[in-house]
Amino acid sequence: MAEQRIRVVLVDDHPVVRAGVRALVDAQDDLDVVGEAADSTQAVVVVGETKPDVVLMDLSLGEGPGGAETTRLLRELPEPPQVLVLTTYDTEADVLEAVDAGASGYLLKDAPPEELFRAIRGTARGETVLAPSVATRLLQRAASPTPKVSPREVEILRLLAKGLGNKEMARELLVSEATVKSHLSHIYTKLGVDTRAGAVATAIERRILRP
Amino acid sequence: MAEQRIRVVLVDDHPVVRAGVRALVDAQDDLDVVGEAADSTQAVVVVGETKPDVVLMDLSLGEGPGGAETTRLLRELPEPPQVLVLTTYDTEADVLEAVDAGASGYLLKDAPPEELFRAIRGTARGETVLAPSVATRLLQRAASPTPKVSPREVEILRLLAKGLGNKEMARELLVSEATVKSHLSHIYTKLGVDTRAGAVATAIERRILRP
DNA sequence: TCCGGCATCATCCGATCGGCTATCCGGGGT
DNA sequence: ACCCCGGATAGCCGATCGGATGATGCCGGA
Numbered sequence: 452m453a454e455q456r457i458r459v460v461l462v463d464d465h466p467v468v469r470a471g472v473r474a475l476v477d478a479q480d481d482l483d484v485v486g487e488a489a490d491s492t493q494a495v496v497v498v499g500e501t502k503p504d505v506v507l508m509d510l511s512l513g514e515g516p517g518g519a520e521t522t523r524l525l526r527e528l529p530e531p532p533q534v535l536v537l538t539t540y541d542t543e544a545d546v547l548e549a550v551d552a553g554a555s556g557y558l559l560k561d562a563p564p565e566e567l568f569r570a571i572r573g574t575a576r577g578e579t580v581l582a583p584s585v586a587t588r589l590l591q592r593a594a595s596p597t598p599k600v601s602p603r604e605v606e607i608l609r610l611l612a613k614g615l616g617n618k619e620m621a622r623e624l625l626v627s628e629a630t631v632k633s634h635l636s637h638i639y640t641k642l643g644v645d646t647r648a649g650a651v652a653t654a655i656e657r658r659i660l661r662p
Numbered sequence: 663m664a665e666q667r668i669r670v671v672l673v674d675d676h677p678v679v680r681a682g683v684r685a686l687v688d689a690q691d692d693l694d695v696v697g698e699a700a701d702s703t704q705a706v707v708v709v710g711e712t713k714p715d716v717v718l719m720d721l722s723l724g725e726g727p728g729g730a731e732t733t734r735l736l737r738e739l740p741e742p743p744q745v746l747v748l749t750t751y752d753t754e755a756d757v758l759e760a761v762d763a764g765a766s767g768y769l770l771k772d773a774p775p776e777e778l779f780r781a782i783r784g785t786a787r788g789e790t791v792l793a794p795s796v797a798t799r800l801l802q803r804a805a806s807p808t809p810k811v812s813p814r815e816v817e818i819l820r821l822l823a824k825g826l827g828n829k830e831m832a833r834e835l836l837v838s839e840a841t842v843k844s845h846l847s848h849i850y851t852k853l854g855v856d857t858r859a860g861a862v863a864t865a866i867e868r869r870i871l872r873p
Numbered sequence: 874t875c876c877g878g879c880a881t882c883a884t885c886c887g888a889t890c891g892g893c894t895a896t897c898c899g900g901g902g903t
Numbered sequence: 904a905c906c907c908c909g910g911a912t913a914g915c916c917g918a919t920c921g922g923a924t925g926a927t928g929c930c931g932g933a
Contacts (some may be wrong), residue, residue, distance in 0.1 A: 475681045561681070584728055601878085601880085635921080640894085843892095844910080884924090888922100890919070892917095897911080
């Protein structure tokens, strides 16, 4: 077959996870880990130097730009690698953001090693690989699209979670109370709720707010 | 020195993490990984068979009993191992629960390998090892103890997050609206908030509610 | 160019909330 | 025996919320 071995770069801020993936992947004789990075900056450098076929990308990279943003950067390089997201959560917001950034696969960290290997090989061939749970989620959301919450509305949600009243939010955002109430109404509609408490819970569940 | 090598068992539902920790730990010549488990049941069996000195315990084990509960089980064995929690989050609720269950250390997965090794060795000697961020958090909370939320109040919080009004909660719980309001007031006091939205956010942050 | 989404503001009004005070009961600990 | 806490209940009242309705300006895509 004389197939070229697949060159892989790992991007993850957890040393433990990098070691684990490296151990597993390097044990496969058609896969080579040619580099590691713990953050966005390193990732760009390492990928630029090593020209891998596939990048395994964690979405939460601690400080600095996250995995989605980093994916975007990598895909804008002269010879962009395929990016396979390998992360802990399968929130639909995360998935959409990653796919939008140019990722061509999405796996969860609790996937069995075999699935990981298949995913890497598939991604290298240009296929799109989704974890079953992720695929399910995507189909769900495709059927009933989640309306996007605007930046201003996120701002309102943030203050809402801090327990501020409309008047206080208005002061904080330098707008009138009427505007705040208007935003709130839109938020309720978009999130399918009709109370502040429900909005906060849904926003956190949908990862619009981080706890 | 002729020191006995330290026997370690890994409990984590992520194959990748197990492989990573194993690769790192096994490379140390005074540390031996003598077993792995992906869930609570396996953990008890493996620990019973291998009698390790230290168990590295993940707190979220997917299905079934979690890491805290598993820690409790292991500590009740005839020859209980030291348990070192190695997990992703440092929520004070998680920490307290783990410590209460008998864990003698708490590390985060993004810790550098060297710190992990030191922690394992320290734990084997019976020392208590806390990640810096965890220690900080504990001191904070020790100074201002979090009042416990009663079961009934948790119930109220659950309904609150669903966006129910007082009247609806009352119907749901088969009590009067006055009772609901009373519970709410107590909740506000205990959580240090004064609105429903704030209560929900704080409850989720404190892991009283799961999103 | 026109439409739609975003952000802004205004008014009205009934429903709900949050704070306060007070009572009652049962169980667990001092 | 006594007291504290969790749970349940009541009434009062001012402040706030949420819904409905309508309007303006800006920008970007069809």
